[in-house]
Amino acid sequence: MERIDDRPEARLALPSAEPIRLVDRSGGRVPGAPVPAPDPQTLARLLRAMVVGRRFDRQAGALARQGRLAVYPSSFGQEACQVGGALALAPADWLFPTYRDCVSLVARGVDPVEVLTLLRGDWHSGYDPERHRCATQCTPLATNASHAVGLTYAARRKGEDVAALVLMGDGATSEGDAHEAYNFAALWNAPVVFLIQNNQWAISVPVRKQSAAPTLAHKAIGYGMPGVRVDGNDAAAVHAVVDQALAEARCGHGPTIIEAMTYRLDPHTNSDAPQRYRDDDESEPWRERDPIDRLTALLRAEGMVDDAALAAMAEEGERLAAQVRDRLAEDEAPDPESLFAHVYATVPHALARQRATLRDELRGEPDEGPLGEPGAGLPAELRGGAHDELKEV
Amino acid sequence: MELSLAQALNRALRDALREDPDVVVYGEDVGPLGGVFRVTDGLTAEFGEERCFDAPIAESGIVGTAIGMAMNGLRPVVEMQFDAFGYPAFQQVVSHLAKMRNRTMGRLGLPVVVRVPYGGGIGGVEHHSDSSEAYYAHTPGLTVVTPAGPADGYSMLRDAIALPDPVIFLEPKRLYWSKAEVGAPARTEALDRAVVRRAGSDVTLLAYGPTVPTALEAAEAAHADGCAVEVVDLRSLAPFDDATVTASVRRTGRAVVVHEASTFGGYGAEVAARVTEQCFHYLEAPVLRVGGFDIPYPPPKLEHLHLPGVDRILDAIARLQWESGWTPGAAPGGPAGAGPALPAARSTS
Numbered sequence: 001m002e003r004i005d006d007r008p009e010a011r012l013a014l015p016s017a018e019p020i021r022l023v024d025r026s027g028g029r030v031p032g033a034p035v036p037a038p039d040p041q042t043l044a045r046l047l048r049a050m051v052v053g054r055r056f057d058r059q060a061g062a063l064a065r066q067g068r069l070a071v072y073p074s075s076f077g078q079e080a081c082q083v084g085g086a087l088a089l090a091p092a093d094w095l096f097p098t099y100r101d102c103v104s105l106v107a108r109g110v111d112p113v114e115v116l117t118l119l120r121g122d123w124h125s126g127y128d129p130e131r132h133r134c135a136t137q138c139t140p141l142a143t144n145a146s147h148a149v150g151l152t153y154a155a156r157r158k159g160e161d162v163a164a165l166v167l168m169g170d171g172a173t174s175e176g177d178a179h180e181a182y183n184f185a186a187l188w189n190a191p192v193v194f195l196i197q198n199n200q201w202a203i204s205v206p207v208r209k210q211s212a213a214p215t216l217a218h219k220a221i222g223y224g225m226p227g228v229r230v231d232g233n234d235a236a237a238v239h240a241v242v243d244q245a246l247a248e249a250r251c252g253h254g255p256t257i258i259e260a261m262t263y264r265l266d267p268h269t270n271s272d273a274p275q276r277y278r279d280d281d282e283s284e285p286w287r288e289r290d291p292i293d294r295l296t297a298l299l300r301a302e303g304m305v306d307d308a309a310l311a312a313m314a315e316e317g318e319r320l321a322a323q324v325r326d327r328l329a330e331d332e333a334p335d336p337e338s339l340f341a342h343v344y345a346t347v348p349h350a351l352a353r354q355r356a357t358l359r360d361e362l363r364g365e366p367d368e369g370p371l372g373e374p375g376a377g378l379p380a381e382l383r384g385g386a387h388d389e390l391k392e393v
Numbered sequence: 394m395e396l397s398l399a400q401a402l403n404r405a406l407r408d409a410l411r412e413d414p415d416v417v418v419y420g421e422d423v424g425p426l427g428g429v430f431r432v433t434d435g436l437t438a439e440f441g442e443e444r445c446f447d448a449p450i451a452e453s454g455i456v457g458t459a460i461g462m463a464m465n466g467l468r469p470v471v472e473m474q475f476d477a478f479g480y481p482a483f484q485q486v487v488s489h490l491a492k493m494r495n496r497t498m499g500r501l502g503l504p505v506v507v508r509v510p511y512g513g514g515i516g517g518v519e520h521h522s523d524s525s526e527a528y529y530a531h532t533p534g535l536t537v538v539t540p541a542g543p544a545d546g547y548s549m550l551r552d553a554i555a556l557p558d559p560v561i562f563l564e565p566k567r568l569y570w571s572k573a574e575v576g577a578p579a580r581t582e583a584l585d586r587a588v589v590r591r592a593g594s595d596v597t598l599l600a601y602g603p604t605v606p607t608a609l610e611a612a613e614a615a616h617a618d619g620c621a622v623e624v625v626d627l628r629s630l631a632p633f634d635d636a637t638v639t640a641s642v643r644r645t646g647r648a649v650v651v652h653e654a655s656t657f658g659g660y661g662a663e664v665a666a667r668v669t670e671q672c673f674h675y676l677e678a679p680v681l682r683v684g685g686f687d688i689p690y691p692p693p694k695l696e697h698l699h700l701p702g703v704d705r706i707l708d709a710i711a712r713l714q715w716e717s718g719w720t721p722g723a724a725p726g727g728p729a730g731a732g733p734a735l736p737a738a739r740s741t742s
């Protein structure tokens with residue numbers, strides 16, 4: 001990431017062979033890193049968000065195993081990527097997460113229960129994207145990437161200083177949508193950072209079967225933007241690299257692809273069967289690179305946290321987990337009529353009729369057929385036939 | 394032997410791979426994992442990476458490469474992991490796969506099978522439960538079929554692989570685990586035929602894939618109320634078996650199409666139109682459609698409200714202008730010809 005001149009082309013160096021690392025496995029600082037380390041307060045915030053995030057993640061996993069969530073794709077082992085990325089964003093910036101990235105949403109301050117709305121099966125997305133500046137969690141792979149480019153385009157038009165962080169998996173980079181978004185971003189000089197969490201696996205498929213590129217970060221060069229590799233289990237490094245890429249993006253130097261090297265310690269979701277495709281001992285070395293242990297060691301060694309501070313973080317995690325458990329235990333069923341409420345800005349007549357059909361069904365009454373209550377209708381000035389009541393003839 | 398639908402499909406792929414060296418199977422996670430529904434379980438182990446392998450996550454590329462393979466003598470069978478994840482491949486399917494024979498004046502046919510697990514009822518979060526059949530069936534050049542049980546699963550997949558044209562092979566995912574006796578490698582009816590699953594003289598239910606068992610359940614319930622329901626399993630959505638369907642509806646004089654997909658512009662609209670065209674003078678009532686509501690597929694906790702169940706089907710039957718006003722729950726004796734006794738309204742439940 002080191003640059004000797006300010007011309008945009010100067011950013012187009014090949015990614016370093018070794019991922020950027022600021023903190024080594026035993027918690028020592030790595031000398032000579034090309035990005036400045038976050039300040040002590042930021043490091044403490046990163047640790048806190050990872051501790052709380054992991055506790056949330058473990059709680060959600062348990063709820064999935066108990067059948068209280070429909071499914072849960074775990075963030076376990078990837079906390080440094082999700083927290084390091086989310087905390088690098090300014091309040092006005094946007095996050096574009098995937099199904100994998102619940103911890104990043106919690107780190108960004110979204111209510112954990114609202115985060116779980118999707119996976120609990122209550123609705124497709126539980127939080128207000130605008131309020132939190134977090135797009136919906138994206139399941140169709142790589143399709144969120146171009147949204148970020150468009151959103152920042154609009155921001156620029158409106159004179160807003162907004163950058164965006166797109167989270168995506170290694171497997172998602174194979175999709176055509178990823179390539180199109182990278183191209184748009186570079187072409188439009190969009191203030192977008194693509195953070196690829198290379199957790200080595202896409203369900204059962206290892207990354208070597210996704211791409212013949214030397215690294216996923218190498219792909220960036222072909223689009224005309226820089227590609228950077230970072231140790232994805234080093235929260236300080238992820239934060240620093242994302243922070244710098246966002247700063248570059250903001251001052252008009254365009255997008256960056258960051259490949260964070262990490263590992264999916266858990267199955268793809270609670271319904272996956274990893275014993276079919278990978279050996280257990282493969283994950284052992286990754287457990288030793290635990291992102292929380294590493295940052296804890298650094299902060300302790302440098303006297304930036306003590307036992308009391310660590311206990312307080314753990315305590316906060318416990319409180320959050322308890323809150324999630326309690327609030328999910330209430331388990332109110334979603335309102336059946338919500339099915340029809342948000343398909344269009346106003347409910348067209350035909351849909352209102354179907355809502356009446358469902359009401360009849362729920363009351364155990366026979367469905368009356370095609371004539372029913374009228375829809376609420378469009379605002380009067382827009383109203384056409386579709387919102388008119390059917391006249392009985 | 395007793396097999397689940399998933400096992401029967403696995404059997405079909407295995408037998409096809411054994412018998413024809415040109416068959417290759419690929420897609421996302423179909424290798425060592427055996428597919429997320431285990432339909433390709435064990436195939437890489439038995440036939441090697443050359444014949445059954447994992448593709449990068451790129452549906453358009455998967456179908457595009459399959460087209461290229463078929464242009465040069467292979468018979469690819471590719472998997473879209475879930476219905477909604479087949480959409481990135483839509484351009485390849487519609488603009489090339491479906492049209493190649495036509496564009497080349499018949500010189501180049503594409504024997505490609507695209508397997509698509511489809512439909513809901515498995516508690517899947519968004520994008521995992523779409524019924525995408527109408528998009529495909531609307532596209533000339535595609536053969537679109539859907540088995541509703543293990544015996545057909547085996548037979549229809551074998552036939553689909555043998556066909557010289559592209560097939561969209563829709564697998565009702567909520568029936569993957571339902572078991573039945575399968576005489577593999579025996580074949581059932583021809584790929585393009587609809588089949589009468591239950592005979593009845595009062596009304597015809599036209600169903601396919603995931604709604605066939607529901608239609609049969611509804612027929613049983615109506616039978617208890619004195620209404621004799623015939624159930625036709627369409628099997629082949631394109632081409633459409635007009636002969637079987639027309640014969641049935643002309644006999645019964647009433648028809649209801651049942652599918653999971655949203656009703657508006659759905660496949661049922663085509664069926665209703667055809668039946669009306671073919672059977673107008675035999676019909677005692679308009680052909681009705683029973684389907685999902687015209688809404689995006691709901692989240693897991695609400696999907697049961699959306700999916701057409703027995704009651705919604707019985708309500709539709711009750712609206713078929715029975716002269717004596719049949720409603721589900723009516724006394725036995727039931728409808729007879731054009732002037733039936735009452736099928737009775739749904740029991741309050």
Ligand SMILES: Cc1ncc(C[n+]2csc(CCOP(=O)(O)OP(=O)(O)O)c2C)c(N)n1
Nearest residue numbers: 100139140141169170171172201202203478
């Ligand atoms: C367009 C599309 N195709 C297929 C899928 C099914 N699918 C869900 S997750 C997944 C693997 C994704 O791997 P990766 O991008 O590496 O992310 P990870 O799950 O490892 O975080 C697949 C194939 C999908 N969600 N979207």
